[in-house]
Amino acid sequence: MRKLTTKNLLQQKVMYLILFACFTQVISAQIVNSIVLDQNNVRCTLFDEGGFFNQVSAGIAGYEVPKGSGLKTIFSGSYWVGAEDPQGNFHISGNRYNVGGNQCSFHSGPIANPSYYGTITYDNKYQNSVWKVSQDDIDFHQQHYQNTGYVTPNSILKWPGNGDVSMGVASQLAPYADINQNGIYEPTLGEYPDIRGDEAVYIIMNDESYFPDGNQLRIELHAMFYQFNTGNYINNTTFMNVQVFNRSLVNYLHYYQGIYLDFDIGNYADDHVGCSPEKQLLFGYNGDDFDEPDGGAYGYGNNPPCQGIVSLSHPLENAIVFDQGQDGGIYTDTLFWLLMHSQWGDSSQWINPITNLPTNFTFPDNPNDPTGWSEEAFNNIPADRRGMITIYESAFRPGTKICSDYAFIYDRSGSRLQNVQNVWNIAGSLLALYQSSDQFPCQSSSTNALLEQTQEKADLEVFPNPSNGEFTVRWIGGGEMFIELFNAMGQRVYAQQIENSSSIEINHLHQGFYLLKGSNDQGIYTKTVVIE
Numbered sequence: 001m002r003k004l005t006t007k008n009l010l011q012q013k014v015m016y017l018i019l020f021a022c023f024t025q026v027i028s029a030q031i032v033n034s035i036v037l038d039q040n041n042v043r044c045t046l047f048d049e050g051g052f053f054n055q056v057s058a059g060i061a062g063y064e065v066p067k068g069s070g071l072k073t074i075f076s077g078s079y080w081v082g083a084e085d086p087q088g089n090f091h092i093s094g095n096r097y098n099v100g101g102n103q104c105s106f107h108s109g110p111i112a113n114p115s116y117y118g119t120i121t122y123d124n125k126y127q128n129s130v131w132k133v134s135q136d137d138i139d140f141h142q143q144h145y146q147n148t149g150y151v152t153p154n155s156i157l158k159w160p161g162n163g164d165v166s167m168g169v170a171s172q173l174a175p176y177a178d179i180n181q182n183g184i185y186e187p188t189l190g191e192y193p194d195i196r197g198d199e200a201v202y203i204i205m206n207d208e209s210y211f212p213d214g215n216q217l218r219i220e221l222h223a224m225f226y227q228f229n230t231g232n233y234i235n236n237t238t239f240m241n242v243q244v245f246n247r248s249l250v251n252y253l254h255y256y257q258g259i260y261l262d263f264d265i266g267n268y269a270d271d272h273v274g275c276s277p278e279k280q281l282l283f284g285y286n287g288d289d290f291d292e293p294d295g296g297a298y299g300y301g302n303n304p305p306c307q308g309i310v311s312l313s314h315p316l317e318n319a320i321v322f323d324q325g326q327d328g329g330i331y332t333d334t335l336f337w338l339l340m341h342s343q344w345g346d347s348s349q350w351i352n353p354i355t356n357l358p359t360n361f362t363f364p365d366n367p368n369d370p371t372g373w374s375e376e377a378f379n380n381i382p383a384d385r386r387g388m389i390t391i392y393e394s395a396f397r398p399g400t401k402i403c404s405d406y407a408f409i410y411d412r413s414g415s416r417l418q419n420v421q422n423v424w425n426i427a428g429s430l431l432a433l434y435q436s437s438d439q440f441p442c443q444s445s446s447t448n449a450l451l452e453q454t455q456e457k458a459d460l461e462v463f464p465n466p467s468n469g470e471f472t473v474r475w476i477g478g479g480e481m482f483i484e485l486f487n488a489m490g491q492r493v494y495a496q497q498i499e500n501s502s503s504i505e506i507n508h509l510h511q512g513f514y515l516l517k518g519s520n521d522q523g524i525y526t527k528t529v530v531i532e
Helices: 006-027 120-126 135-144 333-339 416-436 446-453
Strands: 034-037 043-047 072-084 090-094 130-134 199-206 219-227 238-246 252-263 271-276 281-286 306-311 318-322 386-396 401-411 460-463 470-475 480-486 492-499 501-505 512-520 523-531
Touching: 034 130, 034 199, 034 219, 043 199, 072 219, 072 333, 072 386, 090 252, 090 333, 130 135, 238 252, 252 281, 252 306, 252 333, 252 401, 271 318, 271 386, 271 416, 281 386, 281 416, 306 386, 306 416, 386 401, 386 512, 401 416, 460 512, 460 523, 470 492, 470 512, 492 501
Parallel strands: none
Antiparallel strands: 034 043, 072 090, 072 252, 130 199, 199 219, 219 238, 238 401, 252 386, 271 281, 281 306, 306 401, 318 386, 460 470, 470 501, 480 492, 480 512, 512 523
């Protein structure tokens, strides 16, 4: 693979942003609003136009750690959301960079009656849809809201607890403590934002209001970024909660949600990226032991860090590492859809070069293992790298939401590859913390909620049941059916397309109760499966 010079790579990245930013200014009055979250040792820039972390106007990375050092680990991040309608057509909203205008799939504000988009009424209320509040402000408000002369701070007063229903906006938006249980956010009566962490930024976006391409889902995306100010690895961590609301009338199936990251570990041109399916982790690290400065950006020098993102609430459907250009020289919905389905732009399946078998994960092994499939073990030339993780839900009904949690984790306490190992360890610790805590908002997914509400149907048969993990699934209605098996935590552990019947062998499962779900254009069917 030809290695571009760092000068050309920098020009390529900056010119991309400049060209699209200029194009946006010509055709659009859409404004990209930003705010900084810096409660702990991380300083990150957040936006209400399609992505996060990137400082668009300057064309520089927007995730700084340690705070105040000028050293960055992530250039940019963005959301990709896709699903199928009952007719089998896919719909997708996503982009690589939050450059604003018609190059973004997500735009500021909630879903409304389309006649209000672009009006002064809507813009005055929702054109700036990024809010920031600290727990200190909330605590002070709770203690003093009844005091004479107390003035409620704007961070609490303007919190978007309620939507403007006169414009067709949902009545409930950002979470808040509804003390009197009347469904109305009333901060002057002592009510307050319900946030996570010591400080949080809340963002509301939609995929319909601005330059819709006809392929969007009519969804509303709420993102809460939050930080804790502590003395351990949490002090270098930023958490992200994403809630996607289906405001359409479409009963979507096979929902895929991707988080795309352009890693820049100091000098962006000498990086490697990898993933770990077991740790639900995507991570970037320097491709050599010394990170030199380049293009005006600071380098980390000796022992450069490792930066990762871990999916806390969902197992990974797939994870991919992109070489330069593999993530979309042509920006099409079809390419994004294929990538979230573990396929390249020509529809070919990703292949593990060690096993020569199809895979959902590229470079999935620890770089400290010289025999595994990693960029380190394969002696790949370090370069400008990107990556993406995808999570999956089997259904996304109208009026429901899909909730997911993530953590951006970092370590620089040892040598380059020791830092990678430490990030793996941190990912494992956070997953254990998440699963044992009731302090996170996404302990159960919408899939779990959907399964709890679905009646078992006699048309779906499983035998023998109980079994040792080998059983037959038969669909009496005829035709094809997509079957999935979920464990007690709502995590999908198996999936297969069947026609009439199929023999299943899943010998690695632990003993216990599982829920088998079948879906097709005729409905959704479930059966309880017991593994002995």
